[in-house]
Each structure stands twice: as structure tokens, then as C-alpha cells.
């Protein structure tokens with residue numbers, strides 16, 4: 001058992017800014033636990049001589065030269081923004097009133 | 099609300115400070131770390147942006163080679179090991195200054211690690227070296243810039259809403275993190291300041307950043323904790339953010355020592371939290387507590403390939419590392435026979451490299467120093483430009499000095515010749531010829547000018563004869579004026595005294 005608790009789910013939901021009603025926390029805890037248990041089966045294999053893999057593509061050192069390319073115009077950049085002011089993205093108040 | 103503090107000396111007598119410094123440096127690359135958008139400062143808002151740095155769906159990052167090279171060079175200059183293999187990670191958080199909802203950074207595999215930087219400070223026992231251990235230097239990207247609208251102060255607290263400009267989002271940053279710095283005792287503030295100054299000099303020497311603290315291209319966070327004795331375990335630390343001048347680094351450390359000491363002595367524990375430094379009042383105030391906001395859920399960045407710098411590449415880059423500025427400074431002070439104070443003047447004027455260049459070209463060190471920290475600094479200052487932007491080369495200075503030594507130019511004429519160089523009138527000889535700059539060596543015109551000056555001020559001759567030799571200054575001045583500066587002032591003085599029968 002991976003032991004994902006309802007508190008874990010509530011915490012992750014908060015971090016990911018996802019709203020999960022309290023009465024569904026148990027449901028998601030069970031589902032996430034089942035997924036982690038499935039993945040955990042890998043640990044039953046002996047991987048002591050398998051090097052850790054950090055990327056599925058066997059390539060390294062792929063670089064771009066430091067030469068400016070084409071950027072968007074402000075109008076293009078802002079065209080999908082829900083709110084714009086002063087050529088800037090307008091976003092809701094960041095901190096709650098204290 | 100200001101918190102209680104304890105007198106610094108008392109605090110230090112009771113506790114042992116442990117420092118940690120995190121420095122972010124914005125690289126001076128042409129383009130951002132993961133896209134080809136320009137990094138030029140001061141563009142209209144949201145004009146240096148593209149799908150990658152705006153985090154639009156499906157956009158893929160591409161890694162800036164100079165960003166990686168700069169990171170490796172910084173690591174080498176800080177005596178670090180360079181990773182054989184490393185990757186990027188996503189640091190997940192929600193904040194409008196980062197449109198992707200994560201910052202591309204490095205987590206468990208920094209490109210450089212395990213280094214140190216030696217810094218020198220003045221102590222009661224003379225100059226002393228402290229070794230600052232460096233934990234890591236890793237690559238990441240800068241965030242966008244929020245401006246807050248509404249509320250009384252333009253600050254985030256009480257704002258109605260905020261406006262975001264993403265021009266800065268994605269500009270390459272290197273974060274340099276020290277290990278806990280112990281053993282500084284009462285010198286913790288000085289060591290902190292000396293470290294940031296030395297780091298700044300190294301970064302400037304590498305040419306990887308303009309390292310302007312006041313413009314935010316070099317930013318410092320100060321971590322501090324106190325423990326009862328050097329043998330005690332580490333205390334709880336506070337992290338003071340955005341301490342953005344050398345003086346503030348020193349003050350922030352000092353302030354936190356006094357604040358922690360007051361809390362601990364009163365039986366309160368120190369809160370592990372982020373604090374904000376206030377330059378104007380010289381205190382820090384509580385920001386957010388370290389809580390789940392710090393749970394960044396790092397994971398390896400799938401859209402960027404790992405970096406595996408070959409040892410050949412690392413050695414190639416090592417060959418580009420200039421001499422450590424502190425070592426170089428000590429060598430030049432000795433070579434040039436300067437005092438530490440003279441050297442400070444040179445360094446503060448930004449003329450060090452230019453003087454070295456001139457000396458390498460055969461100009462006398464004292465002369466090169468005089469021109470670059472004197473007349474040329476004044477001219478650059480008047481024009482609001484950097485010294486390097488002046489079109490004056492070592493060749494110009496060398497010829498100028500030759501002419502001065504030969505007696506065909508005096509200082510004043512030499513200055514006029516330099517004005518000619520700056521006005522683009524050609525090389526020194528051409529300017530001297532075109533402007534007719536030459537010391538008047540023939541005594542005839544000088545004597546005539548002296549007669550004229552004496553006639554214009556009949557009383558002055560008697561004053562000088564009565565022994566008030568200082569009065570000669572006005573006559574010499576008048577002659578210099580009459581000859582448009584082309585006289586040798588010492589010769590004029592000689593002729594004047596001869597004429598009046600006065601001996602010096």
C-alpha cells in the first residue's frame with residue numbers, strides 16, 4: 001500500500017490549485033494510491049546494475065547559438081489575455097487581504 | 099512594526115553567527131536561456147516574449163549555449179567541480195510572474211558544485227583571509243516583473259490588481275549558494291560583504307554579467323542563524339531577500355544578528371521565514387513563513403536534454419578564466435607601487451583594465467593611472483558614458499607621454515590633444531599639428547607676455563619683490579592665458595623671477 005491519505009490529496013490539490021470537495025478526497029486517495037501501487041511493482045525487480053535514467057532520449061548537449069530570433073509583438077502576446085492594461089497582462093490581486 | 103534587537107557586541111558575546119548567502123546573477127547573454135528572445139534592458143513591455151517564455155501550450159525550450167558556458171566558467175572561477183552529467187528540473191509554483199507555472203531550474207544535479215572563494219577583510223589583527231565554502235552554482239531563469247496597482251503604496255499588500263511584463267521572464271540566471279559559513283565570529287557582516295564584492299569582481303572579470311546590484315542583475319539573499327557556541331548545532335535561520343547593495347548585505351547581517359539574539363535571549367524561538375529587507379529603515383520585516391509554499395514538487399524537465407560537458411570542453415573554458423581579481427589586485431599594487439587607497443580609486447573609477455592595457459603597451463603606470471582616473475574619468479563623467487566608450491587607446495597615451503617627456507607638450511596641451519582624440523580628429527601627431535599645439539620654448543614671446551602682465555597690474559611686481567612669491571601665480575596665469583596655455587609654466591616663473599631679481 002502506498003498509503004496516500006486524504007490529507008495528502010487535499011495538500012496536493014491545494015498546491016495544484018485544483019478544487020476537490022471534501023467528500024471526494026477519499027475517492028481520489030484510493031485512485032492515486034492504486035496508481036502508485038501499480039508503479040511500485042517496479043521496485044520488486046533487481047535494478048542494482050541498471051543506471052538511473054533521467055531522460056528517455058539518448059542525446060546530450062543540444063544547444064542553441066546565442067543569436068536573437070523573432071519575438072511576438074505586444075499585441076500578439078497579449079491577444080489571448082483575459083485582461084490587459086498598459087501593454088501588460090492584468091492579473092487579479094495576488095495576496096488576499098490580511 | 100520594528101522588533102526588539104540587542105546591541106551587536108552583546109549579541110556576539112552571547113552567540114556564534116552562521117551565515118549563508120545566495121546570490122542570483124543575471125547573465126549578459128544576447129538571448130534568453132530557453133528561447134531566442136532578446137535580453138536587452140528597457141524595451142517596451144511584452145515585446146521580448148514568444149510562445150516559449152510565455153509558456154504557451156506546445157512550445158518547446160531550446161538551451162542557450164553561452165548560458166551553459168557562462169555557468170561552467172563561473173563554476174570554474176569559484177573553484178567548483180563541473181558535473182559530468184546534469185539536467186534541468188521544473189520548480190512548480192503558481193505566481194503570475196512565471197507564466198509557465200514552473201521555473202526551469204536545476205535541483206539535484208547542479209552544473210557546478212563543491213567550490214570556495216577566499217575573501218580578505220580587515221580585522222583587529224590586520225588583514226585576514228576567510229574561506230567561503232560554495233555548495234553549488236546552478237542554472238535557472240528569471241521571472242517577469244509585476245507592478246501592483248491600487249492601494250496606497252504601490253506594494254503588493256493592499257493592491258487591487260497587478261500588471262505583468264514578461265520581458266525579463268526567461269533571462270538566464272545563475273544561482274550561487276554557499277554552504278553554512280562558520281568561524282567568522284563578529285566579522286560575519288564584513289565577511290558577507292567581502293564575499294559578495296569578491297564574487298561581483300569575479301563575475302565582472304569573466305564578462306558574464308554587468309553585475310549591477312542597483313539594477314537587479316546581481317541580487318543577494320542573506321541567511322543567518324545563531325547558536326550558543328561554535329560546538330552547538332545550527333540554530334533556526336531566517337532568509338532575508340533582495341538585499342541589493344554591498345552596504346545592505348553588511349547591514350542586513352548585522353541587523354539579523356541583533357534581532358535573533360534578542361529573540362533567543364527573551365526565550366522566544368527564531369521563526370524560520372522569509373524576510374524583506376528595507377533599505378530606507380535598515381530593518382527587515384517578516385514575509386511569508388516557510389510552509390507548503392516551499393513544496394515545489396521538483397521533477398526532471400522532460401523538454402530539455404541532459405548536459406554532459408566533455409572534459410575537453412571544460413578545460414577549454416578553464417583557459418578563458420582570468421586571474422582571480424583579488425590575486426591580480428595584489429600583484430598590481432606591488433608592480434605599480436600603489437597604496438591600497440590608490441588602488442581603490444583606480445578600481446572605483448572602473449579604469450583598472452584600461453590602465454593595465456596602457457601599461458602593457460609601454461605607458462608608464464603612474465602616467466596611465468593619472469590620465470584614466472583624472473582627466474579621462476572627468477570627461478566620461480561629464481558625458482555620462484563609461485570609460486571604455488571613450489575612443490582613447492593605449493597608443494594615444496603612449497605618444498602623448500613621449501611628447502610630454504620630450505618637453506614639446508605640457509599637461510594642459512596634452513589635455514587639448516586628448517580632447518582632439520575624443521572629437522575624432524585623428525592620431526596625436528595629426529591633432530598636435532592641426533591644432534598647433536606646442537609648448538612655446540622661445541623666451542622672447544614669454545618675456546613679452548610677462549611685460550604685458552606686469553603692466554596690467556603694476557602693484558604685483560613690488561609685492562613679489564617684497565618676498566610674497568605666491569603673488570607670482572597671477573602673473574604666470576596671465577602669461578599662460580595670453581599664450582593659450584602653450585607656455586611652460588615653470589619657465590615663465592623662472593623668467594619672471596630673473597626679471598625682478600628675486601630668487602626662489
Ligand SMILES: [Zn+2]
Pocket residue numbers: 130133134135146147148149150151152268
Ligand atoms: Zn521568448
